Structures are given as C-alpha cells and as structure tokens.
Amino acid sequence: MTDIKISGDINDFLGVYEDMCLQFPPCELKSYERFLYLFKSGVYKLFLCEYGYMLAVEEKETNTLWLDYFAVYKHFHSQGKGSEIMRNFITYFSDYNGCYLELEQPDETAPDTLRRIKFYEKFGAYNLNFNYFYPAKSEPYPMELFYLPFKDKKPDNKTVLLSVKNVFNILHTDVPNLCDFLHQISYRYQSLQEGL
Numbered sequence: 001m002t003d004i005k006i007s008g009d010i011n012d013f014l015g016v017y018e019d020m021c022l023q024f025p026p027c028e029l030k031s032y033e034r035f036l037y038l039f040k041s042g043v044y045k046l047f048l049c050e051y052g053y054m055l056a057v058e059e060k061e062t063n064t065l066w067l068d069y070f071a072v073y074k075h076f077h078s079q080g081k082g083s084e085i086m087r088n089f090i091t092y093f094s095d096y097n098g099c100y101l102e103l104e105q106p107d108e109t110a111p112d113t114l115r116r117i118k119f120y121e122k123f124g125a126y127n128l129n130f131n132y133f134y135p136a137k138s139e140p141y142p143m144e145l146f147y148l149p150f151k152d153k154k155p156d157n158k159t160v161l162l163s164v165k166n167v168f169n170i171l172h173t174d175v176p177n178l179c180d181f182l183h184q185i186s187y188r189y190q191s192l193q194e195g196l
Helices: 010-023 032-040 081-092 111-121 157-171 178-184 190-194
Strands: 004-007 044-049 052-059 064-072 098-103 130-134 141-149
Touching: 010 032, 010 044, 010 052, 010 064, 032 044, 044 081, 052 081, 052 157, 064 081, 064 157, 081 111, 098 111, 098 157, 111 141, 130 178, 141 157, 157 178
Parallel strands: 064 098
Antiparallel strands: 004 044, 044 052, 052 064, 098 141, 130 141
16 A cells, blocks of 8 residues: 555645645636645545545534545556545545545547546446536536435435535635536436425
8 A cells, every 4th residue: 555644734735735736727726825825724635645644624513525626646647546645545444434526527539528527437436416517706607416425325315415515615615606616406207206
C-alpha cells in the first residue's frame, strides 16, 4: 500500500493547489482563499499520496463523505494509479457509511463523462436518481449525484437531501441564493411513486 496522509493543514495543500491549477478548468476550481476557509472549517480534508490526491468533506450528521476533487498527478496517468488511490481511500475511511460523488451527466459525444461514471461504478457507486444541480455562481449546473457505499447501507431520500444541505452549507456559502439551488434538488421519481 502506498503512503497515505490525511491532512487539514493548508501547508500540505500548497503543492496540491499548484497541480489543481494545471489539471482543473478555472470554472471548476475554487479560489485559494476559499480553500483556506474550507480547511479552517475542520471538516474539509486532504487525502494525499505520492500518486495524487482527493479533497473531501466529512458530513458528520450522516457519517458520510462528499468527494470534492480527485486527481492523479499527470506523470502517473494511465498507470492504474487512480484505482489504487480509490481503493486506499475506501479502506482508510471504511468507518464511514459511504461517499457522495458529483459526476457530469453522461454524454456520448464526450467520452470522458462515460469513462468517469464507469470508473466509479466499478467500485460499487450508483446513481441516486436525483434532479441534482451543482450550485455554480451564475446558474445551476445539472449533474448526476452518485453514492459509493462503504457499508451495506443505502441512504434514503431524506438522508440524501440532509447530506446535500449540510455539505452545501459548508462548500457553497459563497454562492448567492443557495437556498434556491437546494429547492431545485429532488428525487426524480418522487411524483411517480406518490401516484402509486
């Protein structure tokens, strides 16, 4: 197993942030000042190893994690290191119920969207079938909300919405009209089930 470090220390994040600026488009990247704020919250964690890193929120009320960023350093791309990091992440946090994942909606014309979904599905992640929106500052951006269980427990809809609310109130307090975004998120088949 590779050496793992879990940190809430901003000093461990400096090199990671430099890499993030190279690997993530500016529209997906938080400002350095925003990361400072998140690390001070005490629930924003850096999962760091020699091959890459993950940034996640500990959502204590539901004992889950929320994956915010995940990257393999470029010189380790296409070597299976992403899978190794993911296995280590799951093992390290096995006391948690699971982890939420925000994924781009599948698009046949953008093969990376399909590849990312398949990557997480091979670890047992599944689509929660929510009308989910990433709260971008300008307007909501539709995404898929997946859940990767670490234990044999599937969250019910109420628990999912509670986790979304709690995490949004950590990650996205800088977004105007955050409550409006939260009101748009709902279980896709709720109205169908209510009619049964």
